[in-house]
Amino acid sequence: MSGAYRLPSGGRINRQKPISFTFDGKKYQGFEGDTLASALIANGVLLAGRSFKYHRPRGILSAGADEPNALVGVGRDQAHYTPNVRMTMQELYDGLVAESQNRWPSLMFDVGAINDMLSPFFPAGFYYKTFMWPRKAWDAFYEPKIRSMAGLGKAPTEADADRYSQRYAHCDVLVIGGGPAGLAAALAAAESGARVMLADDQPEFGGSLLAETEATIDGKSAIDWVAEMVAALKARANVTLLSRTQAFGYYPHNSIGLSERLTDHLANPPAHLPRERFWTVHAGEVVIAAGSLERPMVFPENDRPGVMLADSARIYVNRYGVKPGKRAVVFTAHDGAYRAALDLKKAGIEIAAIADLRHHPEGPLVEAAKAAGIDVLPGTSVTGTAGRLRVKSATLARIGADGSAMDERQVECDLVLMSGGITPSVHLFSQSKGKLRFDEHLKAYVPGRPAERERSAGACRGLYALSAVIADGFAQGEGAAKSAGFGGVTARTFAVAGTLESDPGSFLGAAPHGRDASRVKAFVDFQNDVTAKDIRLATREGFRSIEHVKRYTTTGMATDQGKTSNMNALGIVSEALERDIPEIGLTTFRPPYTPVSFGAFAGASRGDLFDPVRTTPIHGWAAEQGAAFEDVGIWKRAHYFPKAGEDMHAAVERECKAVRDSVGIFDASTLGKIEVVGKDAATFMNRIYTNAWTKLEPGRLRYGVMLREDGFVMDDGVVGRMADDRFHVTTTTGGAPRVLAHMEDYLQTEWADLEVWLTSTTEEWAVIAVQGPNARKVIEPLVEGIDLSPEAMPHMSVAVGKICGVPTRLFRVSFTGELGFEINVPADYGRAVWEAVFAAGKAYDITPYGTETMHVLRAEKGYIIVGQETDGTAVPDDVGLGWAVGKAKKDFVGKRSIVRDEFQKPDRKQMVGLLTDVPAEVLEEGAQIVADPKQPAPMTVLGQVTSSYMSSVLGHSIALAMVKGGRARLGETLYVPMPGRAIPVKVVEPIFFDKEGVRLNG
Amino acid sequence: MLVIPCPYCGPRPELEFRYGGEAHIARPEDPSTLDDEAWGAFLYLRSNPKGLHAERWRHIHGCARYFNVVRDTISDTILASYKVGEAKPDMDALARILAGGPRAAAGEEKSK
The missing domain is CATH 3.10.20.440 (2Fe-2S iron-sulphur cluster binding domain, sarcosine oxidase, alpha subunit, N-terminal domain)
Structure with a gap:
């Protein structure tokens, strides 16, 4: 049982x-x-x-x-x-x-x-008032206490073990809601041949008809009619039916978010099913048939268990076959509750009385209730309830014209049914940016002018009678199909019988009760414990806008988003301020309509798939060697290669020494690479880079600087001229997509006349940097068809040949200040060539090094890193790159900007080197630089440290910095203020090692 | 999610595109002839209208081409989509179509 x-x-x-x-x-x-x-x-x-x-x-x-x-x-x-x-x-x-x-x-x-x-x-x-003093107690005491006292459910302590999927779909007509209007709309649209989707949040279609026991449609019971409609829709190939699916969000351009629950109703969910499926539907036309919500009555102690919405009680009786109680008092202001009372009575629940706020209720439903022997009390209010964990009685009183209560009496009951009227569910319509209109008779907002290709049908636009709802559904479905380009729907009528027509008029706000308003709790928002008193208090304290009242009282917040409370709150504010409801406005409806699992939004983007990772062809080798990795953009790069017992500092010291003394090997594959090809390639390069390219001969490299149009350094990199009409461009690791987009922008929109093609080749080439005095000796035996001698292949040259039998573009280039090569080979051969070079280097104790060592080595040489020395406000001259600007060029991107007077000023921040007095003292990157360490705060800041490392080769820490008028300060002592002290630093030229570049040309 | 009509590929979800700022701001033929004020205006001044806006989009995850769109910044309705180099449409005429509601606007966009 x-x-x-x-x-x-x-x-x-x-x-x-x-x-x-x-x-x-x-x-x-x-x-x-x-x-x-x-x-x-x-x-x-x-x-x-x-x-x-x-x-x-x-x-x-x-x-x-x-x-x-x-x-x-x-x-x-x-x-x-x-x-x-x-x-x-x-x-x-x-x-x-x-x-x-x-x-x-x-x-x-x-x-x-x-x-x-x-x-x-x-x-x-x-919480804004009571807990203001002492100020400090808020963070330490009040806030955590309130937080632990308040709240609803507890978040689970373990990661969600369920799976969620996401899906995109397209249709001509999406129908939201599978009640009488939605089913008729879907049928009409389906008959036109349009692709139709129908989504409903319940396990079975039918909506309000699932609780309809009286009405017949076309001579059939409501439930049989639903079954017939669903069968007709299922039989059509152009219809997709989604039950247990909530349309929760209406986004621009008819993009609708649906959340489909697949396993929450199963005892043993099959392993292949996700828990929820998150649909993004792009619909040509949308029919919203979301139905309506019943509005509670606001009266004292209306929150006791046993107080229930009248139509919900009817649903429990008719749809689920359960009795919510044995003896009910009904409190209403419209006819709908009479229908509930009649159905409950039929199910054997005693109806003690219907208290109707209206003084002269009339109509077929009222007559039917009277005929059934129900005690109908016009002009009567429920002024209170009693009972501890369940209603035991309700107090009824006649309400005079002045709102006073008379003839109070207690009526025993275990159920109080309330119904203040219906509120059309306009949430999705409002989310679509459609304009709402206030309907005086319904005392509710209904859809006005749509902003999307949408139409509302049935109860969600204020229709109430079943016959009207079905007819409207069919008409809107047909209209939607037609708007989507489909026609030929045979006109159809639906004969509804057996229901009594009713007046959908309603009541808004707090019911009169004649009790001391400051002492009673008449709840408006059950979920947030907001009473009528709270809302009146907010208006007395000066809140006028409903948006402010909402935030101050929290009415309409939390998981139900005020579905049952918003309209009553509006009614109370309207009454308190003596202003019409449309003047007070309405809080914004935002998605989601009902709570959606975080898991559904995340979909597969969890764990390893949360953030994609890029790895180089040599990544596996580095991982096997025990390299520590760092994230550079979404790349994983080998940071350093610790040997047993080494920390980063020790590893980097060893790696630096190896490169300076013999030879190191470094994975530079993450460098961005763009192939610039075409008859006008050199012209294009001239316009995009500050440098001059026309005279660069094939087989030569040049360091290129790229500016934004505002003159600030955007990216840099070495460029090889492979042929008259072909450049091999490299970019910074993080900048590659940005640079390609920048180039494409100019090529497509400004210089469409140029014959140039741009191709991203970042992942086509593996790049193996071999750096150090022995670099040539290591690779020489492996290279075919290229003369590596300094005369044939000097610094900043490129040659095409083979290495280990694999085609290569061999760059002689250095980011370390040493003799060096960057071996470009097709990515698939990257690891094999790397391993061959590494094996060949054994004789020279070749040492793999990571990005940290790369940084130290380049800082020793004063080579900048765009984004580290520059911060988007540096022009080339600021970072010592004035030499790379082609003075003779008439124009290039950024040229007009860098000639502005502002950028010629001698007190601009300029790149310099800094040396500490104490060799072992390593400055903090980002630290500020001042001239007078004794100046009280706020101090005059001259600049900041941009790069700082311990240089084991020099036996001294080194730093690069951007300092106002820095180049005129060489030799000066400045200070880096740190907590409790100021570190004196000497300003020096930003190059610490091999100033003449002898080693580079070795 | 917006559905953006690429003039080369057809309507595609917003995910495939990258926004490119206001359209029809041509780089001056010879920037050196502009004074600082005029150059500054070219660099920084944008119209930012409440209403119809001609703007650039790039179908970065599709054909990778830049193109222009006229979008209503209030409703996000897209009224026109056209290739780089084509003339800016008659904005007043588009505004009248927009006033006719979302279906009229969709019809206009489709016929392009």
Whole structure:
């Protein structure tokens, strides 16, 4: 048996399939087709959680996605645990484990409930007021305390073990919502031949019809009609049906985010299924058929377990076959609740009374209620409820014209059903930037002018009668198909019978109760514990905009985003400020409509796939040698090669010495490479680089500097002229994509007349740098067809030949100041050639070195690194590259900028070297430089240290720095202020080793 | 996600593109003839309108070409897409199409 509150028949549950589950450690039974909420209700459990701020006991309020109270943690272990799951959306499966939240030690007895007594101290914005003094206590005490007291679920402690997938899809018409309007819209669109997708958040299609027991459509019961519609859609190849799929976000250009839940309802999910699938759908046309939300009534103690939305109670009875209680009081201001009362009565629930705020309710539903013997009390309000963990009684009072309460009386009940009217679900429409319009009769916002190729259908645009909703759905579906270029839909009508027409009018704001308003708690936002009093207080304290009221009171925030509360909050603000609702505005609807797992957004981008990594062909070798790696952009580069017992400092010292004394080998494959080819290649190079290229002969290299149009150094690199019409350009490791985009930009948009082609060849070539006095001796035996003698192949030359039988572009070039070669070979041969060179170098104790040693060696020579010495505000002359600017050239990118007077000023920051008095003292990179260390703060800063290393070869630390008027300060002593002291430094030329370049030309 | 019509490849998701700033700002034929103020204006002054904006995009993960788009910066509606070197469309005419709603704008874009 699945609980004392289970009805003997009816509902969309499978009574042949009983299911066991536990809630807070206690075992219960439900049926297949139940939600966690309906199964608990079947067992007489309505107490579902404790509230956010006051820890008040809270029950199940709704039956759908709008649930603010019944949030639980679900999962068999921490790796499969989801907090804040709405019980109303959690399908039951065998072995489901759920626990309540925000209570200690138990849901029945919660110590935190003391907050409820202390509530006079926690008004709206209390944390801005109460905990202001002493100031320091906020960070140390108040904030952490508040944080631990407040809140709902707890984040799991283990990484999510589930898998999530992502998918893109295109369709002509996307229909959001599979209720009566959505099904009709999908059918109409499908008949036109358009590609249709239909998404619905429930496990089965039908929407409100799943709880419809009276109406017939075309002579069939609602449920049979739904089955027929779904079967017709399924039979069509041009229709994709997605159930358990929430459309959560409407993004520009009809891009819709869908979140499909695939395994949350399964006891034993098959291994191949992801937990969720995240869809990005590009739709030609969108039909929103999102339905409507029921609005609670705001009255004192309206948050007690047993207070429920009227139509939700009807859904529990009709769809799930459970009784939410035995004796109900209904509190309403529109006809919809009468339908609920009638259905509940039919199911055997006693209706103690219908309290209707309207003084003269009338119409077929009201008459039907009276005819059924229900006590209808016009002009009556519920002014309070009693009961500890469940409603025991409600207090009813007649409301006078002045809002006073008369003839109060208590009515025993275990259920209070409330309905203030319907709120069309305009969230997605509003997300699409469509303009909303306030409907006075509905007292709700409805869609106005659309901003996307979208149309709303049915209840989400304020239609209420089932016949109108279905007809509208069909019409909008047909219209959407037509707009997407499909037609030929046969007109169709749907005959709806058996339902009583009703007035969708409604009530907004707080109901009158005649009690001391400063003492009662009439909740507006259940999830954030915001009362009518809090909202009035905010308006008294000067908040006028609803956006500010929201942030001050927190109404409409958190996981439900105010689905049940926003309109009532607006009503209260409107009343308090005596301004019309449209004047007060509406808070912005933002995606997601309902919470979406982080995992779904992340998809496969986790762990190793979170951030792609680039490795060179020689990476494996370096890893085998035990190299330490560093990240350079997304490249992994060997940082240094420690031998047993060495730290970085010792390894770098050894590597530097090896290069200076004999020979080192370095993987330079990450250098950006661009092949510039074509009749006008030299012209193009002249315009892009500061240097002159026309006279560079094939077979020669040149160091090139590239500026942005504003004159600042953008990139640099060695360029080889391979032929009259072909350049082998290298760029910095991180700059390659930027440089190629820069070149393409000019080539495509400014100089389209030039015959030039640019090709990224970064990953085509492996680059092996062999550097040191013995470099030539190491490679000479391996090279064929190239004369390596200094005369035939001087510094800054390039030759084409073979190495180890592999074609090579051999550069004689140096970033170390030593005799050096950079061997370019096709990437696939990179490791083999590297290993051959390494083997050949054994005789010279060839030493692999990493980027740290490369940095030290180049700094000893004063070679800059773009992005380290330069920071986007340096022109070539600032970093000593004035020589690389072709003075005779009429124009190049950046030329007009660097001739500006500003850049000729002698006090610009210029690159210099710094030497400390104490040889072992290594300055901190980024440290500031001043002239007077005794000057009180703020000090006059002259510049900053850009590169700083211990040079073991020189036996002294070295640094490069950018210093104002630096070149005129050579010989001066400046200071680098550090905590507690200032380090004196001597300004020197930015070149520390082999100033004459003898070794380079060896 | 925007769907951007590449004049060479057709409509593609925004992920494939890189934004390229305002369109129709030609580099002066001979920058040396510009005074500092005029050169500064070329470098830095951009129109940043609320409304129709002619802007450059590059189909970096597709054909790699630059092209121009007219986009409404309020609604993100794209009203035109054309190749580099082609004339800037009649912006007033596009504004009138935009006023006709999202479907009119989509029709305009399709017919390009």
